[in-house]
Every structure is written in C-alpha cells, then in structure tokens.
Amino acid sequence: MSAFMNSVRLKSLFLHFFDVHFLEEKGKMSLNPHFQREMRIATRMAVATSETVYIPAASYFESGFCRVILSEFEELIGLGMIVLLGSSTSLEDYVLERQDEGFYRPGSDQHIWYKAQYALEQLPTYIRRERSATKDIIDHWRSTVDDQSLIRRLHDAAPELSSSLEKRLDIVPNELGRLAFIPEHVYEILDLAGAPSLVRARIRDVINQGYFDSYARGLGAGFITDLRYLSSTFELPSYGTNLSYPSLQRLLLEKDKLKEFSTCSPFSLGSIIDAVGWQNSALPITTPPVITPANATIYLPNQPIMTISAVPPLEVQSSTKPLKILCIAAAQVELKALTVKFADLFECEPKTRFIGQDKRYAASKFTDPKNGSEWYVATLAQQGNVEASGGVAALSHALNPDLILMVGMCMGMPGRSLKIGTVVIPSEVVGFDHERFKNGETQHRPHFGIAANGFQRIARIVATTDRDYETVVDKAVASASVKIEDPDAPLIQAITKAFSDVIAFDMESFGFYRGVPEGSQSLWIKGVADTGEPQSSTMDGRDSKQVAQKTATYNAGDFAVEVVRAWHEATTSQD
Amino acid sequence: MTEITINLAKSRKGVRVIKIRRTKIRKRQIVLIGSMSVYSELCAYAEVLNNAGIPTIVPEAEKDALNQYSLQDLEQFKREVSHKHIRQVRHPETWGVLAVNLDRHGILNYVGPNTFAEIAVAFAQFKKIYLLQSIPHAYLDELSAWQAIPLKGRLDTLIEDYMEATRSPSRQLKLFE
Numbered sequence: 001m002s003a004f005m006n007s008v009r010l011k012s013l014f015l016h017f018f019d020v021h022f023l024e025e026k027g028k029m030s031l032n033p034h035f036q037r038e039m040r041i042a043t044r045m046a047v048a049t050s051e052t053v054y055i056p057a058a059s060y061f062e063s064g065f066c067r068v069i070l071s072e073f074e075e076l077i078g079l080g081m082i083v084l085l086g087s088s089t090s091l092e093d094y095v096l097e098r099q100d101e102g103f104y105r106p107g108s109d110q111h112i113w114y115k116a117q118y119a120l121e122q123l124p125t126y127i128r129r130e131r132s133a134t135k136d137i138i139d140h141w142r143s144t145v146d147d148q149s150l151i152r153r154l155h156d157a158a159p160e161l162s163s164s165l166e167k168r169l170d171i172v173p174n175e176l177g178r179l180a181f182i183p184e185h186v187y188e189i190l191d192l193a194g195a196p197s198l199v200r201a202r203i204r205d206v207i208n209q210g211y212f213d214s215y216a217r218g219l220g221a222g223f224i225t226d227l228r229y230l231s232s233t234f235e236l237p238s239y240g241t242n243l244s245y246p247s248l249q250r251l252l253l254e255k256d257k258l259k260e261f262s263t264c265s266p267f268s269l270g271s272i273i274d275a276v277g278w279q280n281s282a283l284p285i286t287t288p289p290v291i292t293p294a295n296a297t298i299y300l301p302n303q304p305i306m307t308i309s310a311v312p313p314l315e316v317q318s319s320t321k322p323l324k325i326l327c328i329a330a331a332q333v334e335l336k337a338l339t340v341k342f343a344d345l346f347e348c349e350p351k352t353r354f355i356g357q358d359k360r361y362a363a364s365k366f367t368d369p370k371n372g373s374e375w376y377v378a379t380l381a382q383q384g385n386v387e388a389s390g391g392v393a394a395l396s397h398a399l400n401p402d403l404i405l406m407v408g409m410c411m412g413m414p415g416r417s418l419k420i421g422t423v424v425i426p427s428e429v430v431g432f433d434h435e436r437f438k439n440g441e442t443q444h445r446p447h448f449g450i451a452a453n454g455f456q457r458i459a460r461i462v463a464t465t466d467r468d469y470e471t472v473v474d475k476a477v478a479s480a481s482v483k484i485e486d487p488d489a490p491l492i493q494a495i496t497k498a499f500s501d502v503i504a505f506d507m508e509s510f511g512f513y514r515g516v517p518e519g520s521q522s523l524w525i526k527g528v529a530d531t532g533e534p535q536s537s538t539m540d541g542r543d544s545k546q547v548a549q550k551t552a553t554y555n556a557g558d559f560a561v562e563v564v565r566a567w568h569e570a571t572t573s574q575d
Numbered sequence: 576m577t578e579i580t581i582n583l584a585k586s587r588k589g590v591r592v593i594k595i596r597r598t599k600i601r602k603r604q605i606v607l608i609g610s611m612s613v614y615s616e617l618c619a620y621a622e623v624l625n626n627a628g629i630p631t632i633v634p635e636a637e638k639d640a641l642n643q644y645s646l647q648d649l650e651q652f653k654r655e656v657s658h659k660h661i662r663q664v665r666h667p668e669t670w671g672v673l674a675v676n677l678d679r680h681g682i683l684n685y686v687g688p689n690t691f692a693e694i695a696v697a698f699a700q701f702k703k704i705y706l707l708q709s710i711p712h713a714y715l716d717e718l719s720a721w722q723a724i725p726l727k728g729r730l731d732t733l734i735e736d737y738m739e740a741t742r743s744p745s746r747q748l749k750l751f752e
C-alpha cells in the first residue's frame with residue numbers, strides 16, 4: 001500500500017472497455033480467454049499507475065466482466081481508488097431510474113438486468129456526475145452530422161445507402177425523446193435493422209465515442225491505449241495522460257515480472273510496477289492526451305510524469321466546448337430590449353441562426369467576449385404558460401443547451417412595494433391556469449413548481465452584492481395565462497389574500513419550469529415593469545410605460561449575464 | 576478432389592499390371608490476414624468462405640503464450656507464427672489473400688504494418704488481394720496499384736471471383752474420369 005501512497009501516479013484513468021456497447025462490437029471475441037485476460041491485466045495496470053480509476057456505473061451493473069474483475073480489488077475498493085460514475089443521486093436511484101420502461105425498452109438486456117435488481121452490496125465509491133452523457137452524445141452526434149463526417153463514413157461503408165438517410169441522421173436526437181441514446185434505439189429510428197454490419201458499426205462508433213468523450217472530458221482522464229483484443233475502432237478521446245498497454249506489458253516481460261503482476265495481491269501492484277521503473281522507462285509507456293484540457297498533466301517523453309495541477313475527481317470543471325445558453329424572451333418588446341442590452345454588454349452585433357436542422361426555430365446568437373459563452377436569444381410564438389411550456393421544451397430539444405433562461409419583464413404584486421426595474425428570481429412558482437366555475441364563482445386550483453436548482457443558487461449568491469437595481473431572490477412568483485390590467489382583479493386579490501409569499505406575477509413562469517428538461521439548469525429572471533395598471537390613454541403615459549418595460553428587461557438581462565458568468569467561473573475554476 | 580494417375584508396367588513375371596495412384600488435389604485456398612485484435616472476425620469470415628466451399632487458412636491463435644514464455648521465448652514464438660503464416664501466403668495452392676481491415680483507433684479501413692507486409696508478400700507472389708472493407712487512405716497508391724479489391728464488408732465478389740477462377744481445373748479433370 002505504501003507504494004500507492006508515496007509514488008507519483010497518473011491523476012486518473014478511465015476504463016472504457018467494460019462498456020457493454022463497446023463489448024458488443026467485439027462479438028464472439030469477448031469469449032476468448034485472451035480477451036478477458038487483457039481486460040484483467042489492463043485493470044491491474046490502471047490501479048497500479050493512477051491515483052483514481054473511473055468506471056461508469058452502467059459498466060459495473062451491465063457487464064459481468066466488470067463485476068468479476070473488480071471483485072479482485074475488494075481491499076482497494078474501500079480506499080476509494082476505484083470510483084463508479086453516474087448521473088443519479090445514489091446507486092440505488094441509478095438502478096431504480098433504469099427500471100423505467102421509458103429508459104430501456106422492455107425485453108432489452110439492460111431492462112431485464114435492472115429489473116432483476118442486482119444486490120447492491122460492497123459497491124465501489126460512487127460519484128454523481130454533473131455532466132449529462134446523453135447531452136454530450138447528442139452534441140457529438142450533431143457535430144458529426146454537421147461536419148458530414150458521419151455520412152462520409154456511412155457512404156464509405158455502403159455507397160448504395162439511400163440519400164434520405166442524411167436528413168434522417170439529423171432527426172435522431174429529437175426522435176429519441178426520453179429513450180437512452182444507445183445504438184439499438186438509433187438503428188430503429190434509422191431503419192437500419194437489415195443494414196450492412198459495417199454501417200451499424202459506424203453508427204455505434206459515433207455513439208460510443210460521444211459517450212466516452214463525455215466521461216473523459218469531465219474527468220480530465222486518460223485511457224489505457226493500444227490494447228490488442230480490446231482495441232477500439234474509433235479514436236479514444238482522452239483528456240489526460242494515457243497509459244500504453246503494450247509498452248507496459250513489454251516492460252514487465254523484460255523484467256520478468258508479468259506473471260507476478262498478473263497474480264499478486266492488489267496491494268502489491270504498486271510496488272511491482274515501481275520496481276520495474278515504469279516512470280523512467282525508455283519505452284513510451286505514457287502518451288499525451290488526444291485533446292489537451294486546461295488542467296492536464298505535463299507529458300514529457302521518457303521523463304517522470306509531473307502533475308501541474310490537481311484534477312478534482314468531480315465533473316464540474318473545464319470543458320473545451322463553450323457554454324451554450326438558451327435565453328427565451330416571450331414578448332416582442334422583451335426580445336427587442338434584450339437584443340439591445342446584449343449587443344451592448346457583449347459589444348457585438350447578433351448573428352441570426354437557426355436552431356436545429358429543420359429550420360423551425362431561429363435565434364439571435366451572441367458570444368460573450370469574457371468567457372466565450374454562446375447565447376441564443378429566442379422567442380415564443382405567443383405569450384402564456386402553454387406556449388412557454390411547449391416552446392421551451394422544443395427549443396431545448398433543438399439546441400441542447402447547458403443553461404436555460406427566460407428573461408424579460410413581469411408585474412410586481414400590488415402592495416408589495418417593488419420598485420420598477422427590481423429583478424425577481426423565484427424560489428417557487430405557482431400556476432393559476434387551473435380554475436373551476438361553480439355556483440357563479442371561480443375557484444382557483446393552484447399548482448406549485450420548485451424553481452430552485454444549482455443555477456438559481458448561484459443567482460442568489462450573485463444577488464448578495466449591490467448594483468444599481470434591487471433584486472429579490474427568495475420569494476414566489478404567480479403565473480396565469482391572463483393579462484392583468486387591473487390591480488384589483490379578482491385573481492390578484494385571491495393571490496394576495498392566500499399567497500403572501502408571492503411577490504410578482506407573469507404569464508409564462510409556470511409553463512417555463514414545466515417545459516424545461518428534467519434535471520436541467522434553468523432560471524426565470526424578470527424585472528418588474530408595473531403593478532397591473534391599465535394601459536394609459538395618453539402618449540406620455542404609453543412612453544413612460546415603454547421606458548419602464550425596457551428598464552425592467554435591461555435589468556433582467558444584465559443580471560442574467562452576471563449569473564451566467566458566475567456559473568461559468570464556478571464550473572471552470574480550479575481553486 | 577482426387578487425381579488418378581495410371582501407370583502401365585510389367586511385373587517380374589512379365590504380366591502387365593496397372594498401377595493406380597490416387598493423388599489428393601487440394602482446392603486452392605484463401606489465406607486470411609489481420610492482427611490478433613480481429614481474430615474473431617478472421618475466424619468468422621473464414622467460416623463464411625468455408626461454407627461457400629472455399630478452403631481457408633487463418634493465423635495460428637496465440638494460445639497461452641504470454642503466461643508460458645519469457646520475452647525471448649515470446650518473440651521466438653511470434654517469429655515462428657509469422658514465418659508459418661507468410662509461408663501459407665506464398666504457398667502455390669494459395670489463390671489469394673483476404674485482409675480483414677476493420678476500423679481501428681479512428682482510422683477507417685485500418686491496415687497495420689504486419690498486414691501490409693503480408694499483402695506485399697501476396698503481391699510479390701501474384702496472389703489476388705482482397706480487403707474486407709475499403710482501401711485505407713494511407714495506402715491508397717500502393718494497394719490500388721497492386722489491384723487490391725475492396726469488398727465493403729461483403730464477400731460476394733470474392734466468392735464469385737474464386738468460383739470463376741477455379742472452375743477450369745475441375746473441367747479438365749473430368750477427362751480422366
């Protein structure tokens with residue numbers, strides 16, 4: 001054990017080869033004893049040379065090889081050297097979520113396995129991922145569709161493929177809906193059941209590569225490379241120093257230590273590997289990352305590995321891709337004001353871009369010069385909760401953003417004494433679209449939505465500093481698809497009476513939070529433009545109202561940019 | 576397939592006897608080449624060809640070499656296996672080679688150094704050269720000049736070519752029947 005504690009190691013290695021979709025590519029080869037032996041030795045090499053070995057929880061649960069091989073490391077598992085990764089809050093939740101028929105089709109191997117409820121005992125350390133593998137696979141898929149590399153690979157495999165396939169590749173992410181982005185589901189959508197095996201293999205490669213990229217990127221991890229039986233058909237997208245399997249194997253053979261390394265106790269792995277001098281060998285045992293992250297380890301051929309900064313074993317760290325923000329402005333006046341505000345803040349003119357290939361949605365694109373974040377400002381066809389819910393869902397599917405915002409103006413509740421321009425961030429939203437007419441009276445059936453998430457909590461921290469306008473970040477917002485032009489309207493009176501925590505009212509907040517994808521980082525930010533007064537009949541009155549509306553939206557836009565910049569800093573900082 | 580040779584000779588007693596020697600004629604074979612990482616595919620495609628009536632040769636499996644040999648012994652083992660397989664490529668009964676060139680490490684239609692060397696041997700011996708997938712970009716000039724035939728993952732062309740090319744000898748043999 002002392003060897004593990006005292007020697008310089010690679011920061012982290014990601015073991016990709018237990019993934020069942022990767023194994024599927026290997027076919028009957030996986031039954032070959034050499035294949036299984038290579039898996040086992042590679043795992044030993046990873047444990048011996050790195051501080052942390054990461055494995056997707058899916059590999060652990062779905063691959064018998066993985067569980068059998070890891071069972072050899074029982075003593076080390078308790079030390080947290082082998083870590084499982086997943087998107088759920090706990091391993092128990094991870095299994096439960098995958099029992100849902102909307103996740104894996106009934107009858108599929110995965111669904112059968114998770115339904116069987118493998119006994120959750122003596123499990124390795126588990127860390128919840130912040131990144132979404134599905135989202136990253138979608139991004140990777142779209143990039144290979146956009147740059148034509150996928151269609152080129154498919155045409156290389158089968159030149160006779162129908163020309164309509166190219167268009168259908170684009171719809172795959174939307175067609176999948178909540179289904180997992182796995183090869184079987186994609187074959188179904190593309191009608192590739194009878195397609196040549198090479199075509200199917202190349203589809204599978206894109207998905208597997210996107211999946212591994214998601215993990216390696218978030219972890220800044222390297223891979224075990226140049227495996228023979230476990231060789232990958234696609235390039236492994238490493239973000240950390242890699243370990244060359246054949247080079248280390250050759251070194252062990254040269255020193256006549258391979259047999260001992262293969263059979264020793266896990267605690268002896270470190271001392272054996274150090275005894276053969278792996279860090280100073282003339283063999284190219286470590287190789288640099290394919291993609292260099294900001295916090296990578298220095299790679300110097302034939303030199304000891306030197307870590308220049310710690311890569312925390314969590315996935316809220318730097319990404320080479322810019323942050324993508326979907327910013328929705330419901331009304332035209334809000335869209336116009338936000339466009340002006342962002343052009344001023346980002347010191348650039350917007351570019352008009354379509355979101356998605358079907359050209360159904362358009363947006364004004366801005367790039368934040370401070371951090372490279374890409375803002376897509378889009379609008380809805382109409383106002384109201386129904387349009388907000390459907391619109392945000394469709395736009396999120398099409399753009400696949402990291403952060404989702406609704407920015408604009410709202411009504412301050414009468415009697416709450418909010419100044420014009422005060423920015424409101426809700427901790428809760430209450431929907432009032434559900435009503436009942438009975439015996440000549442209207443009964444309200446309010447529904448509640450929690451608006452708190454990581455993004456909202458960042459906003460609350462940002463709001464602790466002073467600025468030219470006020471912010472309210474811990475109250476509720478009421479919402480109904482009705483335009484209020486009377487502060488004494490029965491609905492407003494009812495809300496005031498029964499919901500003392502409600503500070504503002506708008507027509508979209510409830511629909512917005514209903515429409516955002518589950519688990520996404522979303523935030524409604526609006527400035528107070530009025531308190532429900534009717535439209536003025538005078539020109540001066542209208543001008544004054546317009547000024548208030550612009551001020552409210554400007555302030556909301558300003559605060560939105562502050563919060564996103566704070567989010568970016570929090571997720572990329574290495575402090 | 577059997578070739579029958581008839582020799583007319585006299586016995587010591589002066590009686591004429593007919594000596595019939597049956598020589599087994601091997602059908603011409605196809606040698607599959609590729610790295611150990613695609614060994615299962617090598618075997619699978621060999622089986623497809625065998626089912627079509629085409630004899631095949633695949634490289635020798637590694638057995639448990641790593642556990643049994645030192646580095647020196649392992650390299651000796653690899654040398655012998657390579658020699659043996661190259662002899663099969665050069666064998667007069669070898670009609671052609673099929674290189675199982677799956678994608679690898681992101682390189683489409685990958686042909687590794689060993690495979691390329693064996694293809695070169697086949698070319699030097701005037702054997703037909705087939706690639707399971709397409710011609711890799713890195714060797715396009717060489718393999719195109721050597722008339723390597725890309726199969727795009729389907730063996731139909733290879734089987735038809737083989738049947739067409741090996742039809743004549745069997746017609747000739749019928750004269751002796």
